[in-house]
Structures are given as structure tokens and as C-alpha cells.
Ligand SMILES: *[C@@H]1O[C@H](CO)[C@@H](O)[C@H](O)[C@H]1NC(C)=O
Ligand SMILES: *[C@@H]1O[C@H](CO)[C@@H](O)[C@H](O)[C@H]1NC(C)=O
Ligand SMILES: *[C@@H]1O[C@H](CO)[C@@H](O)[C@H](O)[C@H]1NC(C)=O
């Protein structure tokens with residue numbers, strides 16, 4: 206069954222009152238591996254298929270609905286999109302369309318203007334704009350008066366973002382503002398779903414679509430059992446602000462057997478982030494893997510491998526939450542991101558073999574500029590991940606690539622996915638002082654009127670008891686500037702100079718290493 210027929214099934218099922226309250230949202234991956242020129246490198250003029258990791262959803266905003274395509278991001282918590290003439294084409298691909306508030310009859314612009322400000326992990330990223338309340342819909346799910354923002358200026362971000370993390374991580378909280386109900390909160394308060402939970406199935410690197418299911422999980426999209434681990438708190442606030450879990454072992458399996466490469470005492474917070482293209486792991490582990498995969502480093506320090514070394518003969522095995530916890534085996538091939546030349550051909554080594562980027566980066570060894578451990582799309586494609594914000598747990602199982610069947614189970618507080626495996630804990634220390642963000646001091650209520658959304662009627666879209674489908678589409682990459690690999694709030698960092706930009710291939714990844722990250726508050 207295709208995603209489309211799956212969607213139809215969902216709709217048909219919505220007639221039955223007892224059907225689970227879930228929102229099914231297929232996603233498309235940007236198929237245009239938007240090449241980034243590596244102009245400064247004489248030896249390897251290559252570009253990277255960076256957009257490989259960007260997963261878009263089709264959404265409409267306002268009345269009548271204006272189409273915007275947004276990166277679905279578990280690593281942030283605000284929904285924003287480009288406003289008219291806001292996108293800095295020198296630093297951004299400006300993908301996904303624009304929303305013009307003057308064309309919406311239902312918009313409420315928060316006063317004073319200019320209060321929205323967010324930065325992500327890519328240094329230089331800067332999105333400044335206005336909070337609004339307006340209608341927002343993805344597929345058949347429509348919420349009215351959702352607090353969002355449109356950019357009046359946006360740099361070093363490839364596209365607008367649909368953040369689906371905890372409201373405690375909204376940009377406003379960095380300035381002492383009170384969290385507002387975000388999309389996931391409103392889905393629950395408007396009774397579209399019973400529990401703030403969603404499942405992501407990205408499917409494999411060769412596939413252009415994945416799906417996100419709000420309120421439930423699909424037993425046909427994974428093998429074995431879903432095993433749950435607790436979401437770990439932020440060190441400084443003690444609050445749950447990010448999708449951080451305890452990563453407790455890494456192994457390598459090849460035809461000649463398996464071995465664990467981390468020590469028995471290894472544990473690290475790891476952020477499961479759909480908005481980050483690569484995976485960023487501790488330096489020592491990264492270095493052993495660079496050696497293991499026989500990678501060479503390019504000028505920017507990114508690891509290049511012969512693509513055929515990353516075949517399916519082996520896996521990297523990630524264990525979470527201790528020895529009883531879930532293990533996700535990621536085929537080597539999922540880490541092979543084709544490197545392409547400026548004329549669109551795949552880059553080769555001198556001996557003619559195809560060149561690929563290794564979809565991994567190190568965190569950096571300097572403690573002051575270290576980035577957090579992030580398991581991004583190169584890891585997530587191999588996992589079926591259920592993010593359960595209400596029950597404070599994340600469940601993982603091995604994904605089934607290209608699965609076409611569907612069997613959706615609703616998640617409720619009375620029936621969480623699984624009981625959590627016993628306890629290795631870590632704290633996320635990669636948070637920073639929000640004041641370092643240096644942005645405008647916005648403390649006002651972004652909802653403007655002070656009224657809260659999502660607490661009243663669902664404005665004519667009574668979604669109670671429905672199954673809903675959202676379709677997504679790949680956006681068309683047009684520009685030649687950088688794409689962001691990460692979507693985390695970070696400290697203010699001067700924008701890299703033009704030279705840096707033009708060399709940046711796994712652009713975000715390299716650039717990220719230069720930046721001080723703080724994902725969390
Ligand atoms: C972000 O961009 C706005 C608009 O150009 C600018 O006023 C502001 O200083 C920038 N902030 C940072 C931290 O770069
Ligand atoms: C949105 O909220 C405002 C008040 O905050 C209200 O005046 C308006 O009618 C609401 N719009 C919809 C479509 O519910
Ligand atoms: C999944 O399907 C794609 C084509 O859509 C194919 O290239 C890929 O090899 C398939 N993956 C697996 C694991 O079968």
C-alpha cells in the first residue's frame with residue numbers, strides 16, 4: 206500500500222468514532238541534492254548532497270491558505286516561514302515559499318512587531334520577524350489561531366521550520382518569555398490527538414518520502430519491539446526541553462562479527478534531531494570511525510570515503526538506555542552521502558572510484574566550542590522513533606525500510622508505547638546562557654492579545670476522533686548558497702565570511718564546528 210492509499214484509508218476510517226485519533230503526515234525529502242560549490246578547493250571541486258537530509262512538510266497558512274514548505278524539526282519548537290522579501294539569498298536557498306500577512310484575512314499580528322528571533326546551530330543563522338496568530342493547516346488538520354512567526358529577515362537558514370519540540374524550548378523562552386501553546390500542544394488541546402506524541406519514519410536514503418504520525422505509531426514500520434527510554438532533562442533548568450536520550454554504546458558489526466567500540470562506562474546525552482542532516486558524535490569515536498572507514502579529510506575537515514566502502518556489509522550499532530535498551534543498527538550505506546561536482550556529476554577519486562561524504566562529524570575537542578552529540582538524519586533513517594512528550598519517553602525500534610503496510614496504534618497516557626527500560630541517566634549539558642544570544646529583548650506575550658490559543662473551540666474543524674492525513678512535497682532547490690544542517694538554537698556567532706561560505710560543503714557541518722552551540726536553555 207502506498208502512502209497515498211494509506212492516507213485514504215485513514216480518511217475512510219475517520220468515519221468510525223472509535224478509530225484512533227492520529228494525524229498521518231507523509232513527508233518528502235528534497236530530491237534536489239542542491240549542490241554547494243566548493244570553489245576554494247582546487248584539489249577536490251566537489252559539492253555535497255546536503256539537502257539529502259531535509260524533510261519538508263506542505264503546510265498552508267492564513268485565509269485563504271498560502272502554501273509554505275517547512276522543515277519538520279524535532280530539535281526546535283517554533284513554526285516560522287519567510288515573509289515577503291525576508292530571505293537573504295546570499296546565504297540561503299530560500300526554499301519553500303513565502304507567506305504574506307497582508308494577503309490573509311485571519312491574521313493577527315502581535316504588537317509590538319519584531320519580537321521573534323531565533324538562531325540555529327549553523328553559525329550566522331538569524332531569523333528575525335513578527336509573531337502572528339493565524340490559521341495553519343497540514344493536510345486535513347487545520348488549527349485556527351496558532352502562534353507562529355513570519356520572518357522579516359532570515360539568513361543562513363534554507364527554509365522555514367516547523368518545530369515540533371517541547372514548548373519549553375521555544376525561542377521566546379530565551380528572553381524570559383512564557384511558552385505559548387505550539388503546534389503539538391494545540392493538536393492535543395483541540396482534541397486531534399489524545400497524547401502529545403508523534404512517530405517519525407524517515408525511510409532510507411534512497412527513498413524520497415517518509416512519514417510523521419501524530420498521536421500514534423505504526424506497527425508495520427518497524428521490526429522487533431519498540432523499547433522506551435526516558436527523555437533526559439536539561440542540566441541547567443532540570444526541565445525537559447529537548448529530545449535527549451542516554452546513548453550508552455556503539456558497536457560495529459561486519460561479516461566477521463560484532464564488537465563494541467565504546468567502553469563499558471560510556472554514556473552520552475544524544476539529541477534525536479530530524480532537523481540535522483548529519484550525526485555529530487564524540488571526537489574520539491569519530492576519529493576511530495574515520496580510520497575504520499579509511500576516510501580522507503578534505504580541506505574543510507569533512508571526511509570523504511569511497512562510496513563502495515560504505516556498502517551494506519556492515520552496521521554501526523547504537524544502544525540507548527543501558528544494556529537492556531533499544532539497539533539501532535545503521536547500515537554503513539546510510540552514512541554515504543554522494544559528493545557531487547559543480548557541474549552536477551558525482552565526484553570521484555583519482556582512481557575513478559566514486560566519492561562520498563561520511564555522514565558523521567565530531568563534536569570538536571575544545572570544551573568551549575563543543576557542539577552537543579546529535580543523532581540526525583543519517584542515524585534516524587534507520588530508526589522508527591516515537592517521541593512521547595506527555596509520557597516523557599522516546600521509544601525506538603529498527604525501522605523497516607520501504608514498508609508499505611500500515612497498522613496504526615493510538616498512544617494515550619493510559620497506554621504509553623512501552624514501559625521505560627531501567628535507568629541510565631545523563632543530563633544534557635550543552636545548554637548555554639540564553640542571554641548570550643544577544644538578540645532583541647523580547648519578553649512580551651507573543652500571542653499579542655494575551656489570549657491563549659487552542660483552549661477553546663476548534664473553530665469549526667472538529668477533528669475529534671478523526672484520522673488525518675497530511676501530504677508533503679519536496680521543495681525545489683534553486684540557489685547555490687548554503688543549506689543548514691542543523692536547526693538548533695545556538696549562541697550568537699559572527700557570520701562566517703564569504704570565503705568560509707564558499708568552501709563550506711557539508712556546509713552546515715563544517716560551519717557548525719566553528720560555532721558555539723546551545724541547543725537548550
Ligand atoms: C539579525 O538580523 C537583524 C536584521 O538584519 C539584525 O538587526 C540583528 O542585529 C541580527 N542579529 C544577530 C545576532 O546577528
Ligand atoms: C483568533 O483570536 C482572536 C482573539 O485572540 C479572535 O478575535 C479571532 O476571532 C480568532 N480567530 C479565529 C478564526 O478563531
Ligand atoms: C527502498 O526503495 C528505494 C526506491 O524507492 C530503493 O532504491 C531502495 O534500495 C529500497 N531500500 C531497501 C532497503 O529496500
Ligand SMILES: *[C@@H]1O[C@H](CO)[C@@H](O)[C@H](O)[C@H]1NC(C)=O
Nearest residue numbers: 233263272675676677678679
Ligand atoms: C506539496 O505542494 C506542492 C506545490 O503545490 C505540490 O506540487 C505537491 O504535489 C504537494 N505535495 C503533496 C505530497 O501533496
